[in-house]
Amino acid sequence: MLVEPELIERARQGDAGAFNQMVAAYRKRILGTISRLIGRPEDVEDVAQEVFVRLYYSLDQLRTPEVFEPWLYRLSVNACYDYLRRLRRRGEYRMADLSEQQVLMADSSASGKRSDEDAEKVRLREFVDALFRHVSEEDRLLLTLKEVEGLSLKELEKVYRVNENALKVRLFRARQRVLKAFQAAREDGKL
Amino acid sequence: MTTNDQRLNALFAQYRDACPEVEGSPEFMPVLWRRIEKRGSVAYLLPRLARLACAASAVICLVLAALVSLPGLAAPRSTASAATYADALSADHSAEKTYYTESIRATDNLVPADYSR
Numbered sequence: 312m313l314v315e316p317e318l319i320e321r322a323r324q325g326d327a328g329a330f331n332q333m334v335a336a337y338r339k340r341i342l343g344t345i346s347r348l349i350g351r352p353e354d355v356e357d358v359a360q361e362v363f364v365r366l367y368y369s370l371d372q373l374r375t376p377e378v379f380e381p382w383l384y385r386l387s388v389n390a391c392y393d394y395l396r397r398l399r400r401r402g403e404y405r406m407a408d409l410s411e412q413q414v415l416m417a418d419s420s421a422s423g424k425r426s427d428e429d430a431e432k433v434r435l436r437e438f439v440d441a442l443f444r445h446v447s448e449e450d451r452l453l454l455t456l457k458e459v460e461g462l463s464l465k466e467l468e469k470v471y472r473v474n475e476n477a478l479k480v481r482l483f484r485a486r487q488r489v490l491k492a493f494q495a496a497r498e499d500g501k502l
Numbered sequence: 503m504t505t506n507d508q509r510l511n512a513l514f515a516q517y518r519d520a521c522p523e524v525e526g527s528p529e530f531m532p533v534l535w536r537r538i539e540k541r542g543s544v545a546y547l548l549p550r551l552a553r554l555a556c557a558a559s560a561v562i563c564l565v566l567a568a569l570v571s572l573p574g575l576a577a578p579r580s581t582a583s584a585a586t587y588a589d590a591l592s593a594d595h596s597a598e599k600t601y602y603t604e605s606i607r608a609t610d611n612l613v614p615a616d617y618s619r
Contacts, residue, residue, distance in 0.1 A: 331531065334531065334534065335531075338526055338530065339523075339524075339525065339526070342524035342525070342526050343521070343523065343524055345524075346521060346522070346524045347518075347521050352522070352524070355524050356524075356526055356527060356530060359526065359530075360530070360533060360534045360537055361537075363534055363538075364534065364537050364538050364541055367538050368538075368541065368542075431520075432520035433520075435513075435516055435517060435520045436517065436520050436521065438513075439513065439514070439517040458511070458514040459514050459517060459518050459521075460518075486510075489510065490506060490507065490510055493506065493509070493510050493513070494506055497506075497509075
């Protein structure tokens with residue numbers, strides 16, 4: 312854990328300073344996770360703030376400080392779901408659904424030429440985002456948490472409050488779909 | 503684990519490194535506290551509560567409408583309600599019978615021993 316249990320306990324009791332310290336400790340991690348889950352850099356901060364607002368008002372429901380991190384991940388995943396649902400309702404798409412090359416070109420024209428390394432990173436992100444389109448939004452989030460964020464099955468069990476075996480099955484199916492798309496892409500010479 | 507599995511794992515690791523680091527703006531904390539205070543205010547809670555009350559009453563209306571309209575769920579009509587009040591009175595003699603029977607029995611008990619001979 313990035314913070315001591317005592318700090319969480321103080322924040323639970325309404326200590327604003329302790330809450331600030333908690334946010335400072337987890338801000339970067341949560342921003343990174345949300346960025347990878349929603350794929351729209353311009354909205355990452357807004358969703359992260361929503362997560363911390365929800366955290367502030369639900370801290371008293373936290374049973375023990377030991378389950379704080381899964382709790383925070385759970386709030387993050389739920390906030391991402393809500394955000395993506397709102398987006399779907401409004402008929403908008405994730406940045407990842409657009410061509411990142413187009414975004415890169417727009418950026419390049421605005422701020423000069425990008426390095427080859429940046430272009431390679433963009434190409435890689437675009438490729439993985441295209442692979443993730445072979446699974447549902449829910450499975451993409453789950454797969455990202457497992458494979459990219461590196462959460463263990465035990466941690467995911469606490470985040471999703473679902474039986475570990477059910478998670479294993481869901482993850483296996485989602486990964487198989489992505490793997491199939493990956494193999495097809497390799498055979499087509501896209502990678 | 504197959505070679506493709508390993509390649510996919512490596513790809514996910516590369517993907518993680520390729521994702522840009524998000525630091526958040528310097529205004530992150532002030533904006534966060536403004537949102538926390540707004541969320542706790544009556545101005546924010548009232549419209550939400552009103553929406554919740556509207557939704558709850560709509561659900562109750564729907565449930566009641568379903569109960570009334572579904573024939574199987576409606577209260578069965580009693581046979582008494584179909585008849586007139588006079589019919590119901592004439593059909594029900596149980597109270598009167600009980601009253602007279604009880605009074606006769608009570609009178610029998612009061613008869614003195616001499617008279618019963």
